[in-house]
Amino acid sequence: MTYSEENYLKVIYHLSLASTKGVTTNAIANVMESKPSSVTDMVQKLAEKELVIYRKYQGVELTDQGRFMALMIVRKHRLWEVFLVDKLDFSWDEVHDVAEQLEHIKSEKLTNKLDEFLGFPTEDPHGDPIPDKEGKIAKIEKQLLSEIPAGRRAICVGVKDSSSTFLQYLDKQQIALGSTLEVVSKEDFDLSLTLRVDNKEVTVSNKIAGNLFVKLI
Amino acid sequence: MTYSEENYLKVIYHLSLASTKGVTTNAIANVMESKPSSVTDMVQKLAEKELVIYRKYQGVELTDQGRFMALMIVRKHRLWEVFLVDKLDFSWDEVHDVAEQLEHIKSEKLTNKLDEFLGFPTEDPHGDPIPDKEGKIAKIEKQLLSEIPAGRRAICVGVKDSSSTFLQYLDKQQIALGSTLEVVSKEDFDLSLTLRVDNKEVTVSNKIAGNLFVKLI
DNA sequence: AAATATTTTTAGTCTAGCCTAAAAATAAAT
DNA sequence: ATTTATTTTTAGGCTAGACTAAAAATATTT
Numbered sequence: 001m002t003y004s005e006e007n008y009l010k011v012i013y014h015l016s017l018a019s020t021k022g023v024t025t026n027a028i029a030n031v032m033e034s035k036p037s038s039v040t041d042m043v044q045k046l047a048e049k050e051l052v053i054y055r056k057y058q059g060v061e062l063t064d065q066g067r068f069m070a071l072m073i074v075r076k077h078r079l080w081e082v083f084l085v086d087k088l089d090f091s092w093d094e095v096h097d098v099a100e101q102l103e104h105i106k107s108e109k110l111t112n113k114l115d116e117f118l119g120f121p122t123e124d125p126h127g128d129p130i131p132d133k134e135g136k137i138a139k140i141e142k143q144l145l146s147e148i149p150a151g152r153r154a155i156c157v158g159v160k161d162s163s164s165t166f167l168q169y170l171d172k173q174q175i176a177l178g179s180t181l182e183v184v185s186k187e188d189f190d191l192s193l194t195l196r197v198d199n200k201e202v203t204v205s206n207k208i209a210g211n212l213f214v215k216l217i
Numbered sequence: 218m219t220y221s222e223e224n225y226l227k228v229i230y231h232l233s234l235a236s237t238k239g240v241t242t243n244a245i246a247n248v249m250e251s252k253p254s255s256v257t258d259m260v261q262k263l264a265e266k267e268l269v270i271y272r273k274y275q276g277v278e279l280t281d282q283g284r285f286m287a288l289m290i291v292r293k294h295r296l297w298e299v300f301l302v303d304k305l306d307f308s309w310d311e312v313h314d315v316a317e318q319l320e321h322i323k324s325e326k327l328t329n330k331l332d333e334f335l336g337f338p339t340e341d342p343h344g345d346p347i348p349d350k351e352g353k354i355a356k357i358e359k360q361l362l363s364e365i366p367a368g369r370r371a372i373c374v375g376v377k378d379s380s381s382t383f384l385q386y387l388d389k390q391q392i393a394l395g396s397t398l399e400v401v402s403k404e405d406f407d408l409s410l411t412l413r414v415d416n417k418e419v420t421v422s423n424k425i426a427g428n429l430f431v432k433l434i
Numbered sequence: 435a436a437a438t439a440t441t442t443t444t445a446g447t448c449t450a451g452c453c454t455a456a457a458a459a460t461a462a463a464t
Numbered sequence: 465a466t467t468t469a470t471t472t473t474t475a476g477g478c479t480a481g482a483c484t485a486a487a488a489a490t491a492t493t494t
Contacts, residue, residue, distance in 0.1 A: 088330040
């Protein structure tokens, strides 16, 4: 498996979570910042290796083998993120690019020893679940903050967007994983929310609330 | 810098330690398990980038910039080896291949945080010195066991060959870094040595003794 | 010093992974 | 149901980094 093939599998995996149908050439090209024609080439190669099922003009789906490989890459990515934050004191908005490189290191032993060293974490610093060595993912119950009605309280458990601009915004508002948020009120006009966090009131837009995962309490 | 360019720089660095003259095309090709013609190509490319000085038929030398880059790769390689052994419980004969991959991860912050996390080690698990962030290497005084006369005692401080077969041989003889070795006798015929290690006598060939670095005590 | 052997470079191929431009298939709109 | 727009694929190129085979330079013998 080349570096590039691994990236394709990973992207197809992430896109296939969002839709039940086949993942389209265009969707892959957008995420990879490449061209649809390049995607067609690679997808045909992956199909020959039986990592994806490809039907012309219909998009691709992962085979069991392909999904497992994608899960192992996601596993490595998220374990390394935990390492960077927990052991090396990186902040949660700095880890992505480095983990993007580390996820390609090939050594099952390394991955599993790292997992052990970190205490078998089940979630990465953004609240995303970490597949175990069999590829199993512990289901996390969560909903978007934007779906919580006024008056309810919830704990912040994850982010949908993990871009550094969004994460830094949350830092500025002192919202972190584990923070308790009370939805004080919801504005009908723009669906913005007023929250109580650490006894301070903060107003966040609907866009923000639509990128924050919470668990009702 | 590509993965491949980094590997060339690293190999040229290691070869240039062994000889004062330019590093030859053939020597590089042998280490890289590639062909001399491929080396010529790459070396010309590195020369254009001013990482090496290249004179046709005369071999190459690293420029200051090239040497620094090579040192940073060696630094990463050795730091990761320490990580694998000290934190993840790898044995010293298992780390090379994984470190060979990890050395290419590009993040100064990661390298320096890792260095700190490990307690700023000065040597890797094979006794090789770790360059600091400026590229400085602490000079380690050491000599080959084969040069020690009978009757003297020395501490094992490093290995010249770090192939897993050699390292596993040392494990079997219970010789580790830090072990105290007493040269009981030296055979004139084949230059083999009889050593006392942990109150046990062991005989090692001249080839073994020529790959073990020690410090007299 | 000339002849031979070795090393190194050049010239021309090949593959992976990308690209552009054009053709073909599918989807949307009238 | 055509026409138009969009998406996807095909065809043909390009570059990095490897290769082989042949030519050129250097080293070694005699």
